[in-house]
Amino acid sequence: MMWLTWRQFRAQAIAAAAALAALTAVLVVTGLHLTYLYAASGVSACQAHGDCGTLASDFISQVKSTSDELLFYAGIVVMYAAPAIIGVFWGAPLITRELEAGTFRLAWNQSVTRARWIAVKLGLTGLAARATAGLLSLLITWWAAPLFRAAELATSSSVSISRLEPPLFGAGGIAPVGYAAFAFALGVTAGLLIRRTIPAMAITLAAFAAIQVVMPQWVRPHLIAPLQKTVPLSVASIQELEVGRNGSMLLIGHPPGIPGAWILSNQTITPAGHVFTGPATQACQTGSFQACNAWLAGKHLRELISYQPASRYWAFQWYETAIFIALALALAGFCYWRVRRLS
Incomplete structure (x- = not known):
């Protein structure tokens, strides 16, 4: 069964290996150059005296x-x-191509149990999926490491x-x-439920794209309670200032370092802790910019920033990976149960 699964998966495996080899060549050459630029910039050497x-x-x-x-x-x-x-x-095609062609019955009639059939397919191909994504991520993470090390030291918000x-x-x-484990299990599940390769592929892509939008927008920010910071809002730090016809104001400052x-x-x-919305003085509606700035300076406004610090990166990585691995295992369990009841 292992040999048969490998034969069926061989073309995809060779294509993935070739793509990884090409990307490795590009990333290693350019990554070494980026590492050289980082060393030449003096950032790594300056950390001894903290002025980076x-x-x-x-x-x-x-x-x-x-x-x-x-x-x-x-x-x-x-x-x-x-x-x-x-x-x-x-x-998506892992099971559907067998269902469409009817070749799954041949395997089941040759003393291969349904449980072993689905376990080998999910295990071997799923392992290749995780390994491919892991190797690719390792390469790109190594390549970008100098940029992120510098970003944690940079003081200019324009290069944040x-x-x-x-x-x-x-x-x-x-x-x-x-992500790869979940996407693979999602594709297999869609194929088992729909039993048609092309529709299953389309559903898999749409569902995975939706998850990739939902997770960072509504789930990830709340995995760990964010920190808050308040700083005085200076006139020089104002990033955006809008005055409505009714005198309401939208005032946004540059985030602090x-x-x-x-x-x-x-x-x-x-100063009382309420969100500032105006009303705007006449100086900010029809007066000069300098007069508006002078009026704002007298308001003693502050910026309230909610943020996740850079030090939590790996905690978020582990939490999110655990969530997607758990979802992948749940989908794999459903596929195992579903195959055992196929007619």
């Missing part, structure tokens, strides 16, 4: 002016696409990078292993 903020900001700005920035974002796209591809092209933020979090660490943090919310509050 400017050097770290300059290093990130330098990277943003090269092709490494494009490669950075390409890596993010690849890491989000890989689990989806695994679910669509490895998971947080690997906790949704676009970056799922593109490194161990979370992609959980919390290197590498994931900013969840940033509100302007009054």
Whole structure:
């Protein structure tokens, strides 16, 4: 049964190995260059005397002016696409092609039990899915490590990078292993329920994409209670100021220096702790910018920031990976139960 499963999976395995080899060559060559730039920037050496903020900001700005920035974002796209591809092209057809062709009966009539049949298919292909995502994530995490080390030291908000933020979090660490396991199990489940390969592939892609939107928006921020910080709002730190026709105001300041943090919310509050909404003085509606600034300075407003610190990155990685592995195991258990009752 192992040999038969390998024969059926061999083409996908060879394609995945070839893609990994090509990506490894690109990432190793460019990653070594990025590591050299990091060492040459002086960031690693400056940590002995603690004056690294400017050097770290300059290093990130330098990277943003090269092709490494494009490669950075390409890596993010690849890491989000890989689990989806695994679910669509490895998971969904795994059982449906046998159901459509009727070849599953041949295996069952040759002393192979249904339990062993589904266990070998899920185990072997699922292991390959997790290994592929894990190796790819290891490469990209290593490549981007200098950028994230600098981001945790940078003082300029214009070059701020947080690997906790949704676009970056799922593109490194161990979370992609959980995503791949879940996407694969989701594809197999869709195939068993729908029994048609193309519709199962479409449903798998849509469902996995929906989960990848829901998780960072409504689940991940609440896995660990966020921290809060209040700082005085200076006129120089105002990022956005809007005055409505009824005199209401929307006032947003630049987040204070919390290197590498994931900013969840940033509100302007009054000394009493209420959200500031105005009303705006006449100086801010029809007067000069200087007069409006002078009026705001007298209000003694503060910024209330809710955030997740950079130090929680690995805690979030483990929590989220555990959630997706648990979901994958639940779906695998359902597939095992479903196959034993197929007619």
